[in-house]
Amino acid sequence: MALSADESGRLGELLTSRAELVTQRWTEIIAGQLRGRLSQAELVRQVQELHRALVDALSKGAVDLNAEDATELRAVLAEFSRGQARQGFSATETATGVFALKEALLSVLQADQDAGTLRDYVSFSALVDQMGLFTFETFVRTRESLIADQAEQLLELSTPVVKLWEGVVAVPLVGTLDSARAQVVMERLLQTLVDTGSPYAIIDITGVPAVDTQVAQHILKTVVAARLMGADCIISGIRPQIAQTIVALGIEFGDIATKASLADALRHVLRLTGVEASRRQSRREA
Amino acid sequence: MERVPILKIGNILLVSIQVDMSDQTAVALQEDLAERIVATGCHGVIIDITALDIVDSFVGRMLSTIASISRVLDAETVVVGMRPAVAITLVELGLSLNGIRTALNVERGMELIAIDRADDDHDDPDDDLVPEPTASP
Numbered sequence: 001m002a003l004s005a006d007e008s009g010r011l012g013e014l015l016t017s018r019a020e021l022v023t024q025r026w027t028e029i030i031a032g033q034l035r036g037r038l039s040q041a042e043l044v045r046q047v048q049e050l051h052r053a054l055v056d057a058l059s060k061g062a063v064d065l066n067a068e069d070a071t072e073l074r075a076v077l078a079e080f081s082r083g084q085a086r087q088g089f090s091a092t093e094t095a096t097g098v099f100a101l102k103e104a105l106l107s108v109l110q111a112d113q114d115a116g117t118l119r120d121y122v123s124f125s126a127l128v129d130q131m132g133l134f135t136f137e138t139f140v141r142t143r144e145s146l147i148a149d150q151a152e153q154l155l156e157l158s159t160p161v162v163k164l165w166e167g168v169v170a171v172p173l174v175g176t177l178d179s180a181r182a183q184v185v186m187e188r189l190l191q192t193l194v195d196t197g198s199p200y201a202i203i204d205i206t207g208v209p210a211v212d213t214q215v216a217q218h219i220l221k222t223v224v225a226a227r228l229m230g231a232d233c234i235i236s237g238i239r240p241q242i243a244q245t246i247v248a249l250g251i252e253f254g255d256i257a258t259k260a261s262l263a264d265a266l267r268h269v270l271r272l273t274g275v276e277a278s279r280r281q282s283r284r285e286a
Numbered sequence: 287m288e289r290v291p292i293l294k295i296g297n298i299l300l301v302s303i304q305v306d307m308s309d310q311t312a313v314a315l316q317e318d319l320a321e322r323i324v325a326t327g328c329h330g331v332i333i334d335i336t337a338l339d340i341v342d343s344f345v346g347r348m349l350s351t352i353a354s355i356s357r358v359l360d361a362e363t364v365v366v367g368m369r370p371a372v373a374i375t376l377v378e379l380g381l382s383l384n385g386i387r388t389a390l391n392v393e394r395g396m397e398l399i400a401i402d403r404a405d406d407d408h409d410d411p412d413d414d415l416v417p418e419p420t421a422s423p
Contacts, residue, residue: 190370197390225373230366230388230395282404 003063007123012058015051018108023051025104030097034089046083049076050098065130074134081135085142094139098132159185161192168200168269169193170262172237174207182218186225193231200273201226202265206237216251223256232272234258236265290315292322298330298399299323299361300392304337312348316355323359330399331356334392336367346381353386362402364388366395 003011015022027047031040053076062069077098084094102125109117159181164170171189175181189201203219205211223233236259238246246253259265287310293300299322305311319331333349335341353363366389376383389395 186374187370190373193390194370197394199390199394221377224382225370225377228373228376228383228388229368229370230364230390 003123003127005061005063007120008058008061008063010120011124011127012055014105014108015055015058019051019055021108022101022104023047025107026051026100029100029103033093033096033100037089038087046080046097050080050101053077054101065127065134073131077131077135078138081138082142085139085146091136091139095132095136098135099128101131102128155181155184159188161188163196163198164202164266165270167196167198167273168202168266169196169198170202170204170265172204172207172262176210177208177215177218179214179218182215182222186218186222189222190225190229193226193229199231200269201231201233202262202269203233203235204237204262204265205235205242206239206262208242211242211245211251213249213251216246216249216253220253220256232257234265234268236260236262287311287314289318292318294322294326294328295396297328297403298332298396299326299328300332300334302334302337307345307348312344316348316352319352320355320359323356323361329361329403330396331361331363332392332395332399333363333365334367335365335372336369338372339369341368341372341376343379343381346376346383349383349386362387362399364395364398366390366392 023044027044030047031038031043034043053073057067057070057073060069062073064070065074080097081094084097105121105124105128109121154175159171159173161169161171169189169192171185173185177185189203192198193201203222205219208215219235223235226233234257235253238258238260257265257268259268288305290301290303290305290311292315293302299319301315301319307315322328323331331352333352335345338345349365356363364387365383368388387398389398
């Protein structure tokens with residue numbers, strides 16, 4: 001619902017003439033709700049900025065938040081909302097920061113009782129609602145981009161492939177293993193096998209909080225892929241609870257070697273390679 | 287028609303597939319390889335698929351067939367140089383290349399065959415030796 005040009009003009013006039021009173025009341029309402037989590041000076045600055053942007057937009061003749069003239073107002077609202085999201089305020093607190101304008105306006109308008117005033121107030125509150133919804137949307141978008149950034153960072157830092165010994169690489173898995181991460185782990189491990197020419201890989205799941213059928217499926221796929229390429233995988237770091245879960249779920253690791261600790265796995269691999277080396281030696285001697 | 291070259295290195299035949307395999311190429315390779323194994327008396331076959339971007343069920347079946355033919359002629363087959371992307375695709379498709387041994391590269395493949403032959407050569411004397419100490423007490 002858009003304001004008429006008349007209403008927009010009247011609101012602009014009102015906000016300008018009673019600027020002091022409106023911003024003061026507005027600030028009070030927000031401050032009461034935030035309970036001192038934002039400094040008074042900062043709060044006053046934010047409210048004054050919003051007030052100035054609103055008056056500017058109205059004086060230019062904006063009748064709607066989506067109008068051309070309200071571009072700056074939208075920018076200020078988005079900035080306000082983004083700041084709130086990054087500082088950890090809740091969505092309700094952010095939206096109420098804008099809706100508080102209604103209450104502030106009402107307390108100012110109570111002075112002059114007039115049928116026209118009421119109609120104006122209803123139109124104004126429609127505009128404030130629009131502003132509130134816009135703030136809310138920006139807030140959600142900011143939060144979403146924050147979450148996406150963090151997920152990406154997590155993916156980057158969580159999948160190292162380390163060389164343990166000549167011909168032995170290890171992947172210490174830390175954190176929950178979902179499909180996206182499993183794919184990254186698989187690709188990186190297989191590529192490292194090719195690059196280093198290592199015939200043995202140890203997958204250490206000490207840092208995986210829970211192993212369900214899906215996680216087991218991902219690990220098994222990685223092992224089968226490594227076998228296709230001619231490398232052998234050993235799974236290590238299976239904690240007692242995880243071992244119980246694996247048995248309870250009926251997950252079969254088949255002929256894949258599983259060890260309790262990384263040290264056991266390394267010893268196992270060294271024994272295998274040692275056998276090969278001694279065989280080769282005995283063949284040469286023969 | 288393109289033919290896949292077969293190289294003899296010591297006791298091993300090396301087949302490096304660098305062209306897209308068609309039915310005819312595959313059949314020709316199987317025939318050539320069988321003849322060469324018999325003619326040279328080699329005991330190992332290494333198939334290098336480093337250059338292959340795509341391994342589908344057709345190529346998988348061809349590798350299985352070659353491995354079976356070689357086994358009948360007493361030669362061990364090792365497939366080497368499979369790319370990570372190829373391995374992932376095969377796993378996702380559920381193709382497991384049954385009965386085919388694999389190694390990371392040609393060098394490892396040659397080691398694998400050498401170890402196997404060593405085992406075979408030593409197996410007989412080992413078998414004779416083992417029962418003796420257990421039987422004596």
